[in-house]
Amino acid sequence: MEESAAARRPVRVLVADDEAMVRAGVRAILARDERAEVVAEAADGHEAVELTRRHRPDVVLLDIRMPGLDGLAAAVRIHRVQPTAGVIMLTTFGEDAFISRALEEGASGFLLKADDPRELLHGVQAVGAGGAYLSPRVAARVIAGLRAHRAARPHRPLGHLTPRERDVLAGLGAGLSNAEIGARLHLVEGTVKAHVSAVLAKLGARNRVEAAITAHEAGLVPPMNPEGNR
Structure with a gap:
């Protein structure tokens, strides 16, 4: 294309x-x-x-x-x-x-x-x-910092996410746009947008950054090496 x-x-x-x-x-x-x-x-x-x-x-x-x-x-x-x-x-x-x-x-x-x-x-x-x-x-x-904040209020674990939603969350953690997540998962962008909305709602996250932090915390995003690569 x-x-x-x-x-x-x-x-x-x-x-x-x-x-x-x-x-x-x-x-x-x-x-x-x-x-x-x-x-x-x-x-x-x-x-x-x-x-x-x-x-x-x-x-x-x-x-x-x-x-x-x-x-x-x-x-x-x-x-x-x-x-x-x-x-x-x-x-x-x-x-x-x-x-x-x-x-x-x-x-x-x-x-x-x-x-x-x-x-x-x-x-x-x-x-x-x-x-x-x-x-x-x-x-x-x-x-x-968020761990201390979350300890003071209940939050839904990742077990409430479907396997596809976990894949989308991993993409958010990697800083990908909806189009890039779609390309990675072979989904149309509209479907990715729907999954992102579901993920944010289930996690109680206010935005993509909070969701990305959750992905990092849950180990869904590979750590970066000293050269800056995953």
């Missing part, structure tokens, strides 16, 4: 960080991948929202800590002006509390600024395709 023009188009990225050196570094990393294009840079949350409105990016990379309007508040406004944009939060060690809040605001990905640059490339492509992406080190920290 001939690849569509939309599929060939680079993922349009907006980079928001109050440190010019960080923005330059992210731009340089993304320049290595012809499948990504930085369309704008913002130095604070207010500017990120305005540039999202103007440039309509596919992915917005948001630093959590920014002056004026921080990344969490900016994520809320960005989803209002560009609902289809995927938000990836850039975090540092010691900001675990912000990660759970970002989940509530609908973030689609989490990366540590200290991660291997390849994680940034993988994350942008996964979120740009409509999936979710967790840096392995972020995933471990989020899982640890």
Whole structure:
């Protein structure tokens, strides 16, 4: 099948960080991948929202800590002006509390600024395709935090999922889009979408990222080796 023009188009990225050196570094990393294009840079949350409105990016990379309007508040406004944009939060060690809040605001990905640059490339492509992406080190920290939260409330185990739903959950854990999950499981995209909805409902997950975390926690996603491959 001939690849569509939309599929060939680079993922349009907006980079928001109050440190010019960080923005330059992210731009340089993304320049290595012809499948990504930085369309704008913002130095604070207010500017990120305005540039999202103007440039309509596919992915917005948001630093959590920014002056004026921080990344969490900016994520809320960005989803209002560009609902289809995927938000990836850039975090540092010691900001675990912000990660759970970002989940509530609908973030689609989490990366540590200290991660291997390849994680940034993988994350942008996964979120740009409509999936979710967790840096392995972020995933471990989020899982640890969620365990304590889940212990305080009942939740349905994976035994309530059908074998096909478990396969779909594994795809969510790998950060795949509905189309990519369909290709892996030989299902049409509409069927995958129905399975995703069922999985989220059965798990009590608010979004794809929470489902992806559950997949990691349940061991459905192979761990990454030091080279960044599964």
